[in-house]
Amino acid sequence: xxxxxxxxxxxxxxxxxxxxxxxxxxxxxxxxxxxxxxxxxxxxxxxxxxxxxxxxxxxxxxxxxxxxxxxxxxxxxxxxxxxxxxxxxxxxxxxxxxxxxxxxxxxxxxxxxxxxxxxxxxxxxxxxxxxxxxxxxxxxxxxxxxxxxxxxxxxxxxxxxxxxxxxxxxxxxxxxxxxxxxxxxxxxxxxxxxxxxxxxxxxxxxxxxxxxxxxxxxxxxxxxxxxxxxxxxxxxxxxxxxxxxxxxxxxxxxxxxxxxxxxxxxxxxxxxxxxxxxxxxxxxxxxxxxxxxxxxxxxxxxxxxxxxxx
Amino acid sequence: xxxxxxxxxxxxxxxxxxxxxxxxxxxxxxxxxxxxxxxxxxxxxxxxxxxxxxxxxxxxxxxxxxxxxxxxxxxxxxxxxxxxxxxxxxxxxxxxxxxxxxxxxxxxxxxxxxxxxxxxxxxxxxxxxxxxxxxxxxxxxxxxxxxxxxxxxxxxxxxxxxxxxxxxxxxxxxxxxxxxxxxxxxxxxxxxxxxxxxxxxxxxxxxxxxxxxxxxxxxxxxxxxxxxxxxxxxxxxxxxxxxxxxxxxxxxxxxxxxxxxxxxxxxxxxxxxxxxxxxxxxxxxxxxxxxxxxxxx
Numbered sequence: 001x002x003x004x005x006x007x008x009x010x011x012x013x014x015x016x017x018x019x020x021x022x023x024x025x026x027x028x029x030x031x032x033x034x035x036x037x038x039x040x041x042x043x044x045x046x047x048x049x050x051x052x053x054x055x056x057x058x059x060x061x062x063x064x065x066x067x068x069x070x071x072x073x074x075x076x077x078x079x080x081x082x083x084x085x086x087x088x089x090x091x092x093x094x095x096x097x098x099x100x101x102x103x104x105x106x107x108x109x110x111x112x113x114x115x116x117x118x119x120x121x122x123x124x125x126x127x128x129x130x131x132x133x134x135x136x137x138x139x140x141x142x143x144x145x146x147x148x149x150x151x152x153x154x155x156x157x158x159x160x161x162x163x164x165x166x167x168x169x170x171x172x173x174x175x176x177x178x179x180x181x182x183x184x185x186x187x188x189x190x191x192x193x194x195x196x197x198x199x200x201x202x203x204x205x206x207x208x209x210x211x212x213x214x215x216x217x218x219x220x221x222x223x224x225x226x227x228x229x230x231x232x233x234x235x236x237x238x239x240x241x242x243x244x245x246x247x248x249x250x251x252x253x254x255x256x257x258x259x260x261x262x263x264x265x266x267x268x269x270x271x272x273x274x275x276x277x278x279x280x281x282x283x284x285x286x287x288x289x290x291x292x293x294x295x296x297x298x299x300x301x302x303x304x305x306x307x308x309x310x
Numbered sequence: 311x312x313x314x315x316x317x318x319x320x321x322x323x324x325x326x327x328x329x330x331x332x333x334x335x336x337x338x339x340x341x342x343x344x345x346x347x348x349x350x351x352x353x354x355x356x357x358x359x360x361x362x363x364x365x366x367x368x369x370x371x372x373x374x375x376x377x378x379x380x381x382x383x384x385x386x387x388x389x390x391x392x393x394x395x396x397x398x399x400x401x402x403x404x405x406x407x408x409x410x411x412x413x414x415x416x417x418x419x420x421x422x423x424x425x426x427x428x429x430x431x432x433x434x435x436x437x438x439x440x441x442x443x444x445x446x447x448x449x450x451x452x453x454x455x456x457x458x459x460x461x462x463x464x465x466x467x468x469x470x471x472x473x474x475x476x477x478x479x480x481x482x483x484x485x486x487x488x489x490x491x492x493x494x495x496x497x498x499x500x501x502x503x504x505x506x507x508x509x510x511x512x513x514x515x516x517x518x519x520x521x522x523x524x525x526x527x528x529x530x531x532x533x534x535x536x537x538x539x540x541x542x543x544x545x546x547x548x549x550x551x552x553x554x555x556x557x558x559x560x561x562x563x564x565x566x567x568x569x570x571x572x573x574x575x576x577x578x579x580x581x582x583x584x585x586x587x588x589x590x591x592x593x594x595x596x597x598x599x600x601x602x603x604x605x606x607x
Binding site for chain 1: 329336339340344350351410416417425426431432436438439443446468472500501502504525558566577583584591595
């Protein structure tokens with residue numbers, strides 16, 4: 001035994017080449033792994049902390065019926081505060097809905113033009129413009145809604161207030177459109193060129209190629225783009241806060257002022273005492289927003305990934 | 311007429327010309343849509359320059375707001391934004407690059423990597439106000455940092471982390487695998503390969519991502535509202551534990567919370583903010599185009 005061990009350990013230095021570089025290598029591998037899982041930790045962390053802060057309300061003041069079905073959001077009522085988000089959901093939904101009516105045709109049309117019709121320098125220039133459009137901060141969009149769109153709507157439609165569903169919907173549509181355009185364009189680009197070549201060889205015009213071949217093949221990617229646009233509209237805060245008029249209301253027309261879920265948190269969180277019921281109710285809205293956008297993003301990802309597989 | 315029939319081997323039928331008309335019609339329609347889509351950038355910029363350009367001056371940039379923010383400059387907000395962005399970068403760039411190195415150099419294509427990618431997508435998709443709630447719950451209250459530059463920067467760093475990760479991952483993956491294999495064959499460890507071969511070849515691509523993140527961080531408002539940015543605070547911040555004013559929040563405040571403000575002032579603030587953001591983005595785009603032209607492999 002003794003002899004064998006000496007023999008082996010005598011040879012070990014040759015076999016074991018674990019020098020400093022090896023340990024550094026392992027250390028780095030560990031560090032980048034931590035970085036790699038950071039996104040998972042953070043997503044779980046966000047959900048956990050927002051839930052913890054809203055937990056007291058979920059346990060005591062929360063009533064499923066009141067929260068989702070009452071249109072009265074009156075957290076500061078002294079006798080009996082009510083926390084109903086129906087009107088806020090209606091506000092968010094109406095603005096997002098109008099935004100999508102604006103954004104879907106324009107972004108898909110622009111994606112087709114940029115991806116399929118335009119070439120060379122024009123294409124590059126248009127892509128840069130779309131990218132710059134996507135870069136404008138939401139607070140600047142809100143300011144535009146407030147100071148440019150507001151007087152314009154009052155003048156054009158002869159209504160008393162220009163901060164309404166129409167204003168916020170157009171602003172939000174313009175915000176969502178560039179993102180949807182670039183994702184939709186990626187989806188078109190993912191369609192193999194041989195599809196187009198085959199269709200062209202059969203004598204199809206460029207439009208027929210697009211309509212009959214490219215669009216059906218890119219269908220899922222385009223749907224994913226639309227979904228991500230919806231998610232973006234749902235979660236937008238500053239622009240919606242500034243352009244909707246911020247009045248609790250179930251809108252009857254596009255000229256009604258509304259209030260969005262996100263904007264309610266932004267406007268009220270600063271005025272509530274930490275740990276109060278109102279404060280916890282705002283965090284409960286946060287949980288709701290997190291879950292909705294999570295589901296939207298997940299669905300969009302599954303749809304987009306579905307086409308890559310097939 | 312004869313000219314067309316000469317060059318066209320096949321005679322046009324009625325159906326052909328109808329198809330061509332449809333094609334032209336749709337091409338025109340989509341072109342109009344595209345123009346209508348990109349036109350707002352120009353209109354917005356022009357309006358801001360016309361209405362806010364007059365107020366811009368060195369004084370406007372480098373003096374404090376006065377008279378309840380109805381006069382004076384924007385210096386504390388400008389400096390505050392620089393603080394918040396710088397601290398946010400210090401946090402998110404190392405983490406983002408580490409994550410990208412893991413995803414590009416180590417991770418294999420399995421369910422675990424898919425979950426990481428899904429988490430990144432969701433991190434980018436969570437509403438900014440929910441990030442704000444997280445910042446309040448985790449940093450301001452739980453970790454006891456209080457409303458401060460550090461809390462605001464941490465919140466923004468997490469929110470913009472996906473920008474760094476995605477840009478870095480793309481530029482790392484653009485380095486050809488053969489470069490790495492050659493390096494491994496020389497007996498180099500993975501660390502040495504990444505440090506000497508992969509990163510140097512990807513550094514400019516990473517830079518474009520970082521500039522893009524600076525632009526995103528500059529414009530964000532909701533996440534810093536309750537974590538560290540103050541409505542009005544004429545004192546300049548001394549450390550990361552102080553509160554500060556910020557450009558984005560300042561625009562919100564002067565356009566909604568301050569009565570009797572001269573019209574040009576909010577336009578001026580908006581113009582400075584949008585110029586900062588657009589310049590940063592243009593820089594990033596220009597760098598990307600320059601790199602694409604220079605690429606040797």
